[in-house]
Amino acid sequence: MTFNCLLYPFSVLLISYSVLAQCLKPHEEIQRSAFPNDFFFGAATSSYQVEGAYLQDGKGLSNWDVFTKIPGKIEDNANGDVADDHYNLYLEDIELMHSLGIRGYRFSISWSRILPDGMLGTPNPSGITFYNKLINHLVSKGIEPFVTIHHTDLPYMLEARDGGWLSPLLREEFAHFATICFKNFGDRVRYWVTINEPNLIADLAYIRGIFPPARCSPPFGNCSTGNSDVEPLIAMHNMLIAHGMAVDIYRSLFWPKQQGFIGIVSSAFMYEPLRDEERDRLAADRALAFNVAWMLDPLIYGDYPAEMRQCHGLALPKFSANEKRLLRGSIDFIGVNHYSTLYVKDCINSTCPSGGDRPIRGFLNTTSYRDGVPIGEPTGTSYLFVVPRGMEEIIDYLKRRYHNVPMFVTENGYTLPAQQNELQDMGRINFHKAYLVSLARAIRKGANVRGYFIWSLMDNFEWLSGYTSRFGLYYVDRQTLERTPKLSAKWFASFLKNNTHNEKEESSAAASSVQG
Ligand code: NOJ
Numbered sequence: 001m002t003f004n005c006l007l008y009p010f011s012v013l014l015i016s017y018s019v020l021a022q023c024l025k026p027h028e029e030i031q032r033s034a035f036p037n038d039f040f041f042g043a044a045t046s047s048y049q050v051e052g053a054y055l056q057d058g059k060g061l062s063n064w065d066v067f068t069k070i071p072g073k074i075e076d077n078a079n080g081d082v083a084d085d086h087y088n089l090y091l092e093d094i095e096l097m098h099s100l101g102i103r104g105y106r107f108s109i110s111w112s113r114i115l116p117d118g119m120l121g122t123p124n125p126s127g128i129t130f131y132n133k134l135i136n137h138l139v140s141k142g143i144e145p146f147v148t149i150h151h152t153d154l155p156y157m158l159e160a161r162d163g164g165w166l167s168p169l170l171r172e173e174f175a176h177f178a179t180i181c182f183k184n185f186g187d188r189v190r191y192w193v194t195i196n197e198p199n200l201i202a203d204l205a206y207i208r209g210i211f212p213p214a215r216c217s218p219p220f221g222n223c224s225t226g227n228s229d230v231e232p233l234i235a236m237h238n239m240l241i242a243h244g245m246a247v248d249i250y251r252s253l254f255w256p257k258q259q260g261f262i263g264i265v266s267s268a269f270m271y272e273p274l275r276d277e278e279r280d281r282l283a284a285d286r287a288l289a290f291n292v293a294w295m296l297d298p299l300i301y302g303d304y305p306a307e308m309r310q311c312h313g314l315a316l317p318k319f320s321a322n323e324k325r326l327l328r329g330s331i332d333f334i335g336v337n338h339y340s341t342l343y344v345k346d347c348i349n350s351t352c353p354s355g356g357d358r359p360i361r362g363f364l365n366t367t368s369y370r371d372g373v374p375i376g377e378p379t380g381t382s383y384l385f386v387v388p389r390g391m392e393e394i395i396d397y398l399k400r401r402y403h404n405v406p407m408f409v410t411e412n413g414y415t416l417p418a419q420q421n422e423l424q425d426m427g428r429i430n431f432h433k434a435y436l437v438s439l440a441r442a443i444r445k446g447a448n449v450r451g452y453f454i455w456s457l458m459d460n461f462e463w464l465s466g467y468t469s470r471f472g473l474y475y476v477d478r479q480t481l482e483r484t485p486k487l488s489a490k491w492f493a494s495f496l497k498n499n500t501h502n503e504k505e506e507s508s509a510a511a512s513s514v515q516g
Helices: 063-067 086-100 125-140 156-160 169-185 198-207 231-258 278-301 306-315 321-327 389-401 426-444 487-496 503-509
Strands: 040-044 104-108 116-119 144-150 191-196 261-267 270-273 333-337 341-346 364-367 407-412 449-455 474-476 483-485
Touching: 040 144, 040 407, 063 156, 086 125, 086 483, 086 487, 104 191, 104 449, 116 156, 116 169, 125 144, 125 169, 144 169, 156 169, 169 191, 169 231, 191 231, 191 333, 198 231, 198 261, 198 278, 231 261, 231 278, 231 321, 261 278, 261 407, 270 278, 270 389, 278 306, 278 341, 278 364, 278 389, 333 389, 341 389, 389 407, 389 426, 407 426, 426 449, 426 487, 483 487
Parallel strands: 040 104, 040 449, 104 144, 144 191, 191 261, 261 333, 270 341, 333 407, 407 449
Antiparallel strands: 341 364, 474 483
16 A cells, blocks of 8 residues: 555545445354364463562562552552462463363463563573473473563563663563573474564553553653653564564574474554545555554564655664564564454544544544444443454455465453353353454465464453453452353363354353344
């Protein structure tokens, strides 16, 4: 797509709207057999969200250990000090995975457990021991470890001393941490993700300033310091180069023996035009470019999307020739975290509040409502609605833009609307069924998707929402930490066994729960 920020074409083309009107049939059934035999079904978590044990066995403080202690930042002032105590209960949790019958477990490594103070500190042997035990036990149960090196939490020192991802120092720091991971775990880990959702981190931490280090400027937020127009671009630049350095180390030093696959995970909302107008269709394209292609184009093509360069001009950092070489082709797969779809309104030729008129937002605004009607059935999370067609559409987009590079859906998940019985979670079952139907359709059309991970294995610390937002297949009692399978865990287990256990009962109880 070519787009010129200054010369926006006004012509309204007669492009059919029918694609957008396509809906899934409600309650379409899905079978395991709709996916290839070697397809990877799994469940996902991340270190800060489940591990707890925040100071156990030599772990250092992470940015989230510190941020959550600032009153008012997190719902109920909750924190991950204990979380699900997965650090101590991992054996029990692997039993849960085993009983689900999943083939992969996606988890992340706590950077501050391995390097309490970053690379200038001493590595913590107990941290290495913990992940070795976790990985060994997974492997002994036939569960493939799918390991994210960095998922949001980093040693607090790297934020306090170096400024977090705003600093180019983080590139070396990350490469060093990744090297330790490859060296110690790479003989058993075949799937590596360098960084989880750099695009969402750039947004939440440096545009809106609601994640640490809480930097932003008006109109995006009221932080004590920061620059929402520029800093996210710098943070992303550093994350991408850090990724490239880690991949280079992996491929040159470890791959010859270990022969694994290395990729990155993108937050991947799908976008649809708010109005049936060309300007909103172009804005929806732009939303994909300014969110998803922002992080993926450099890793496939060696540079940022042209439309971003046109809009940001000199504010968008440049890659040197060497950096371009480092980045181009630096992923074996794309990890896709897909939950929902948003409407997009153009802000070049319409007045938009709250930053929609700024390049960092791609001159657009997003919303979940058209004429007061939500884009899909509501969930328990205010910005996530059930829009199963979005799965097929985002996969199609990535397939087209990146020549069908292998993809994994590394996260897809659901929270029940308030007041519903958490254990009888028909809404979650119907959500996953509908999204899987949509994914299967994309695969039938030729998309190179290799796996699907449910977020999450169990209820956990959901960042700003603390423990009020439950994404798990297993319910976790906050007093006792006891794990109880929800109906969705039973459904997932029977789906994976390819039988239709309880399907009829579940579908009728679920009537009207999920629409396409
Ligand atoms: C994406 C993030 O990777 C994960 O940490 C988070 O909990 C889920 N989305 C749900 O919001």
